[in-house]
Amino acid sequence: MPETDPTPPRLPPRILIVEDDTEAGQALCAAARDLGADPHWVTTYPEGLAAAGADDFRVIVFDRMLPGGDGIDALAKIRAAGSTALVLIVSALGRAANKIEGLEKGADDYLAKPFDPDELRARLRALLRRATITVLDNDLVSFGEMEIRMKARTVHIGATHVPVSPKEFDLIAFFAANAGAVVTRMQLLEKVWNLHFDPQTNVVDVHVGRLRRKLEQAAGRPVIHTERGAGYVFDPQRAAPMDDAPA
Amino acid sequence: MRRLAGSASLRVTLAIAAGIIVISLSAMGLQYRVTARALDARQAELLTADLDAFAATYQQRRIPALRQAIDFRSRSMEPGEAIYLLQDRTGVKLAGNIGGWPVDITPVGARFDPAPVLHYALPLGPGGEAIRYRGIARELPGGFRFLTARAETPREATLAGLRRVIWPVAAGLVALALLAGWLTSRWVLGRIARVNRLADLVAAGDLSARLPEPRSSDEFGLLETHVHAMLDRIEALNRATQRLSDTIAHELRTPLNRLLQRIRTLDAPAPQKQALEAEIHATTRTFNALLDISAAEAASGARPGLVPVDLSALMAEVHDLYQPLAEDRAMALTLDAPPGLQVLGERSLIAQLLSNLLDNAMKFCRPGDSIAMTLTAEGDRLVMILADTGPGLPEAQRAEITRRFVRAERDRDVAGHGLGLALVQAIATRHGAKLTLPASEKGFRIEIAWPKLSRD
Numbered sequence: 001m002p003e004t005d006p007t008p009p010r011l012p013p014r015i016l017i018v019e020d021d022t023e024a025g026q027a028l029c030a031a032a033r034d035l036g037a038d039p040h041w042v043t044t045y046p047e048g049l050a051a052a053g054a055d056d057f058r059v060i061v062f063d064r065m066l067p068g069g070d071g072i073d074a075l076a077k078i079r080a081a082g083s084t085a086l087v088l089i090v091s092a093l094g095r096a097a098n099k100i101e102g103l104e105k106g107a108d109d110y111l112a113k114p115f116d117p118d119e120l121r122a123r124l125r126a127l128l129r130r131a132t133i134t135v136l137d138n139d140l141v142s143f144g145e146m147e148i149r150m151k152a153r154t155v156h157i158g159a160t161h162v163p164v165s166p167k168e169f170d171l172i173a174f175f176a177a178n179a180g181a182v183v184t185r186m187q188l189l190e191k192v193w194n195l196h197f198d199p200q201t202n203v204v205d206v207h208v209g210r211l212r213r214k215l216e217q218a219a220g221r222p223v224i225h226t227e228r229g230a231g232y233v234f235d236p237q238r239a240a241p242m243d244d245a246p247a
Numbered sequence: 248m249r250r251l252a253g254s255a256s257l258r259v260t261l262a263i264a265a266g267i268i269v270i271s272l273s274a275m276g277l278q279y280r281v282t283a284r285a286l287d288a289r290q291a292e293l294l295t296a297d298l299d300a301f302a303a304t305y306q307q308r309r310i311p312a313l314r315q316a317i318d319f320r321s322r323s324m325e326p327g328e329a330i331y332l333l334q335d336r337t338g339v340k341l342a343g344n345i346g347g348w349p350v351d352i353t354p355v356g357a358r359f360d361p362a363p364v365l366h367y368a369l370p371l372g373p374g375g376e377a378i379r380y381r382g383i384a385r386e387l388p389g390g391f392r393f394l395t396a397r398a399e400t401p402r403e404a405t406l407a408g409l410r411r412v413i414w415p416v417a418a419g420l421v422a423l424a425l426l427a428g429w430l431t432s433r434w435v436l437g438r439i440a441r442v443n444r445l446a447d448l449v450a451a452g453d454l455s456a457r458l459p460e461p462r463s464s465d466e467f468g469l470l471e472t473h474v475h476a477m478l479d480r481i482e483a484l485n486r487a488t489q490r491l492s493d494t495i496a497h498e499l500r501t502p503l504n505r506l507l508q509r510i511r512t513l514d515a516p517a518p519q520k521q522a523l524e525a526e527i528h529a530t531t532r533t534f535n536a537l538l539d540i541s542a543a544e545a546a547s548g549a550r551p552g553l554v555p556v557d558l559s560a561l562m563a564e565v566h567d568l569y570q571p572l573a574e575d576r577a578m579a580l581t582l583d584a585p586p587g588l589q590v591l592g593e594r595s596l597i598a599q600l601l602s603n604l605l606d607n608a609m610k611f612c613r614p615g616d617s618i619a620m621t622l623t624a625e626g627d628r629l630v631m632i633l634a635d636t637g638p639g640l641p642e643a644q645r646a647e648i649t650r651r652f653v654r655a656e657r658d659r660d661v662a663g664h665g666l667g668l669a670l671v672q673a674i675a676t677r678h679g680a681k682l683t684l685p686a687s688e689k690g691f692r693i694e695i696a697w698p699k700l701s702r703d
Contacts, residue, residue: 021501021504021505023504023505023508023509024501024504024505024508026508027504027508065493065497092496092497092499092500092501092504093493093496093497094496094500094531094535095496095535095538095539095542096535096539096595096596096599097539097542097593097595097596100595112500112531113500113501113503113504114500114503114504114506114507114508114527114528114531115504115507116507116524117507117508117511167567193564193568195568195595195598195599195602196595197535197595197598197599197602198532198535199568199602199606200532200603200606200610200667201569201572201605201606201609201610202572203568203569203571203572206571206572206575207568207571210571229521
């Protein structure tokens, strides 16, 4: 069963996939379908540009080193054409420097090949979500009895104030923006710590573990759930862990 | 570099100016000498002409004729121009335009010969001032004494006028020479400075920097053409290297990606699939490290891409990232860095360097060990020290541990690709930082001296 979006649109969201490698293209299409989106797959740079300008896509996945051009160069053209689609670059140019370059040039996210199917789905889902819930400017974000105040940077569960460090609050804020969805370690490193490489030690897990224990203690039940080695799911209202991914 | 160019410019300016000044002053001096000599000759001619005339007169009718001639001349000539005097043997003046025989002049020479010539000064000016004369004094047969001289005034006036002109002209020439020198040096050194500026840009990492057209067809133009040709070649090589590493990335990562996607569809036990996935990820990491090392090495010393990075803050961030892990493993991770110390760098690379070092420390340290991160400003360097109380490094390994794939023999069983310190070394070099592994009594110690970014 495809995962349901919090605010389901009438038509499934459309995702443009520009990718010349068959295997990667199929994986991208499969991930898009898993998320309840409608993928449209082209294999060359000019086709990608034309499609991006012609149709209204929620998310565009662009490869680099395509026949005819580099997806990074397409970013400005897609924006200039008036598209509001969020762009995920998926590329074999996967060093930290490449990622930073891509993000600086306007990509909304950057995923290096080879990628885990789970990682890809997490990234795509986060983008689909961002495209739907465009603004999160409410000061107060609440999940049942859990309340997060963005400006004051405080977390309350019921009447209890949960003391969190600045970094822990950043973590909670990112989790809250992706509530109910799998968030990967790499996403956390990139979005919360602004680091684009993969440390050899499980530093992120330790941070999340601490936060999880803190929240669980205050709430009396799990708030952040571990997801089968893929990452974490923030869901204060879920009673017990359950699988997010379809078989 | 600019100061050096400045002094070269000064030297060239002065050399050119000195050359012009010496040549023009010599020319003016020569001109003066020639003029003085010409005037001398003219004066001598006048005197000789006078003497010739007197000689002719004396030849005809001796003293009376001479007396008449002198009388005639005395009437038309002022003593300021020429003087004449004829006395008889008792000293009585027979003719002339001066009162009496000047005391300090003794007659010398025969009759009206042009030589010997006497030079003397007499106080005969309008206000009694001395006038210089060139003339003769002779005793003629019968005891008559005869004296005639031409004033040197016209010659001196001309020369004085010349001198009056020479000084301002010389001053003007010096100024013009300096200006000419300055313009020449500016032009010559300007052409060289163009090439120097280009070299600076290239050294700072902008391989595509070129000089604007037009290029002249002289030697400077040729130099620029050569430099451009060299740069084109370097740039092409660099692009080829870059393309090669991009191609390697593409050609290896794409199949790795296919493998990774297919593993999920395999009908195999989950632990086996996870082991395969982990293997692929480990390969990718090694691969990333190698590409990072060569990219950092290629960019060594280049300025583009470097921005001010708050090293103190970045160390604090990385410290905070690793602190909970250290605590979980019962290691004491401490940070001692005064705030606000900056370097010119790439934040991501420096974070990676710190992360690599801490990963290493965590890997080898045991519970109870401590890991200290410190940063101190020493002169124009920021010295970053990471020291732990772990097992340290065998002495023999210390020299080569920063080479790729070098690992201590005893660490064969510890996970890792042996590129961590090679990447640390490459990142340090890319930032112009000096890495040392000083001997340490206990544990591993690494010192990295970064060029400090002065705040201005």
